[in-house]
Amino acid sequence: MTTTSQANPVRGGGHRAPAPPRAHRPSRRSRRVGRLTPYVLLLPGLLIIAGLLLYPMYQLLVMSTQKVGLRQIRGAEADSVGAENYERILTSEVFWSSLRNTIVFAAVAVTLTLLVGTLVGILLNKLGKRMSTAVVVSAMLAWATPQAAVAVLWRWLFDEQSGVANRAFDLLPDWLSELLFGRADWTGYTWFLESFPTYVVLTLCVVWASFPFIAVSVLAGLRSIPGELHEAARMDGAGAWRAFWRVTFPMLRPVFSVLVVLSIIWDFKVFTQLYILANGMGNKEVFNLSLYAYAEAFSSPPAMGMGSAIAVVLTVILLIITGVYVRQIVRQEEV
Amino acid sequence: MNPATRRKAGRVALNAAGVIVILASVFPVYWMVATALKTKQAIASTEFSLFPTDFTFEHFTKIFTQGVGNTSIWVYLGNSAIVALGTVIVGSLFALLSATAVARFRFRGRTSYLILLLIVQMVPAEAMIIPLSLMVRRAGLGDQLLGLIVINVGFTLPFAIWMLRTFVAAVPKELEEAASIDGATRFRTFWSVLFPLVAPGLVATSIFSFITAWNEFVFAFTLMANEKGYTMPVALRWFASREGTDWGGVMAASTMMTIPVIVFFLIVQRRMVSGLVAGAVKG
The missing domain is CATH 1.10.3720.10 (MetI-like)
Incomplete structure (x- = not known):
């Protein structure tokens, strides 16, 4: 891990090598062309990013201070309303419950994903070759399943009539089920009406789909720790627990910090799975920020100004977290 | 326990954990495919069947x-x-x-x-x-x-x-x-x-x-x-x-x-x- 900043001559450092002496001096014209080349190569990509990401971001900001309803969508000039959209969302109960859902969900899902992922990563590092390959390939199935399919699949697993979850809970002895969940009869229990059970399923399906990435990254990190370090710790009489916290964890810290930030970003804006699990936007109680923004902007009558204001709040939060991510990446790798 | 048995027990525990991870990862995907291959009656039946008994491609x-x-x-x-x-x-x-x-x-x-x-x-x-x-x-x-x-x-x-x-x-x-x-x-x-x-x-x-x-x-x-x-x-x-x-x-x-x-x-x-x-x- 400490070697990340030492330039690997082949991998990242091609551009850092000093220019070898040239056989012949290039003419002044070809030197000027040479200076311009990177910008010419960069231009198409930059135009796309500017047009499809930066300009819409600016537009979003502008729209958040306007009233954009059906008439404006059809082409009428939008009127500025100043900070009214923001005042309205900040005084709306749905905004605060969406914000709460977003934050609580992200906190729980990120913690669980990292915990499960790290444990599996450590497990992979200890397992024999054949077993660890089997685990990686199985986990890959969970990782690769498209979000929309994951959501539909988990809706089926937790279906009220024939879902396997309700069937399994029904198999539990009544007293145990009563003790654990406060109900004995699960036949026909609907998971997707209220906010809490919906989020329980959402958490399960997000953790299931995202722990493999954490596990594989942690494994890659573990493999990069020199074996001598553990040997030295063992020689000094450190037990497994102590060795983990004193050797493994500090060595993995850079990987962890990136994984934490990435997971927060992903779980903060979860949309597809929530939309499909909640089966649309009928229930305001389950909204998170992205679903709330979407619902304001695209249900009828559309209130795109309001939707934009909510989306701005979401984007600003995410950009702040992204700032942390960028700092870590820049620190670890000379970009 | 002598060290050899302990090491062996550790191995077994690790592999058991591996099997649990495999089952948890695979089961939902398995259930998706299994459901797709079950008959309508088998899907709706209250009998809990882990494997499709009579395969069908009717859904596909x-x-x-x-x-x-x-x-x-x-x-x-x-x-x-x-x-x-x-x-x-x-x-x-x-x-x-x-x-x-x-x-x-x-x-x-x-x-x-x-x-x-x-x-x-x-x-x-x-x-x-x-x-x-x-x-x-x-x-x-x-x-x-x-x-x-x-x-x-x-x-x-x-x-x-x-x-x-x-x-x-x-x-x-x-x-x-x-x-x-x-x-x-x-x-x-x-x-x-x-x-x-x-x-x-x-x-x-x-x-x-x-x-x-x-x-x-x-x-x-x-x-x-x-x-x-x-x-x-x-x-x-x-x-x-x-x-x-x-x-x-x-x-x-x-x-x-x-x-x-x-x-x-x-x-x-x-x-x-x-x-x-x-x-x-x-x-």
């Missing part, structure tokens, strides 16, 4: 012939394939140009550009859909697969460049210099020296973009008003909400959507990790 036949809302699932798979391939073809070209610029040249603004890539990569599509939906409709691309391709190119490009640049940087610069000393033109050097060596990286990056575009939900869901233009994720959610009781059919459709991704995924998973965690896991 149904989604391909009768389809979802009278449109064969081929249409939706086709739409998704068009969007994903279009994104890959256009996106890889731009990504290769930009990646060459950042990996091969030192120029003013290079670091800022890389940081810009990292930042825009995290811009939430769920927020950008609001202004983008208006922009795309005004450009006359609403309800068209081309509109989806354009947007997907924008949203996959930052990561594609980020990922591809390490591949370009890995090609020794001396090779290109040798070619140019031998009198090859810039284009020839690029085409006959750099391109073949970067090709594996281009494949990995393309698969990443393909998967992202294939799975993309929000834009397709918002922009495609006509059912015939639905991509697979949108069709799937439509299917599930319309015929929510036909779980055999819904699971058959999810299976069809998942298979290509799993195949591609197994090819590139190592690259996905190193791309996302960048320097952090590089030993």
Whole structure:
């Protein structure tokens, strides 16, 4: 891990090598062309990013201070309303419950994903070759399943009539089920009406789909720790627990910090799975920020100004977290 | 316990944990496929059956012939394939140009550009859909697969460049210099020296973009008003909400959507990790 900043001559450092002496001096014209080349190569990509990401971001900001309803969508000039959209969302109960859902969900899902992922990563590092390959390939199935399919699949697993979850809970002895969940009869229990059970399923399906990435990254990190370090710790009489916290964890810290930030970003804006699990936007109680923004902007009558204001709040939060991510990446790798 | 038995017990415990992880990972996917292969009666029956007793392909036949809302699932798979391939073809070209610029040249603004890539990569599509939906409709691309391709190119490009640049940087610069000393033109050097060596990286990056575009939900869901233009994720959610009781059919459709991704995924998973965690896991 400490070697990340030492330039690997082949991998990242091609551009850092000093220019070898040239056989012949290039003419002044070809030197000027040479200076311009990177910008010419960069231009198409930059135009796309500017047009499809930066300009819409600016537009979003502008729209958040306007009233954009059906008439404006059809082409009428939008009127500025100043900070009214923001005042309205900040005084709306749905905004605060969406914000709460977003934050609580992200906190729980990120913690669980990292915990499960790290444990599996450590497990992979200890397992024999054949077993660890089997685990990686199985986990890959969970990782690769498209979000929309994951959501539909988990809706089926937790279906009220024939879902396997309700069937399994029904198999539990009544007293145990009563003790654990406060109900004995699960036949026909609907998971997707209220906010809490919906989020329980959402958490399960997000953790299931995202722990493999954490596990594989942690494994890659573990493999990069020199074996001598553990040997030295063992020689000094450190037990497994102590060795983990004193050797493994500090060595993995850079990987962890990136994984934490990435997971927060992903779980903060979860949309597809929530939309499909909640089966649309009928229930305001389950909204998170992205679903709330979407619902304001695209249900009828559309209130795109309001939707934009909510989306701005979401984007600003995410950009702040992204700032942390960028700092870590820049620190670890000379970009 | 003597050390040997203890070690053996530890081994058994580890392998047991491995088996639990395997079961937990595989079970939902298994259940998806198993449901798709069960008869309607077996799906609805209150008898808990872990394995399909009498296999049937009726659900697969149904989604391909009768389809979802009278449109064969081929249409939706086709739409998704068009969007994903279009994104890959256009996106890889731009990504290769930009990646060459950042990996091969030192120029003013290079670091800022890389940081810009990292930042825009995290811009939430769920927020950008609001202004983008208006922009795309005004450009006359609403309800068209081309509109989806354009947007997907924008949203996959930052990561594609980020990922591809390490591949370009890995090609020794001396090779290109040798070619140019031998009198090859810039284009020839690029085409006959750099391109073949970067090709594996281009494949990995393309698969990443393909998967992202294939799975993309929000834009397709918002922009495609006509059912015939639905991509697979949108069709799937439509299917599930319309015929929510036909779980055999819904699971058959999810299976069809998942298979290509799993195949591609197994090819590139190592690259996905190193791309996302960048320097952090590089030993």
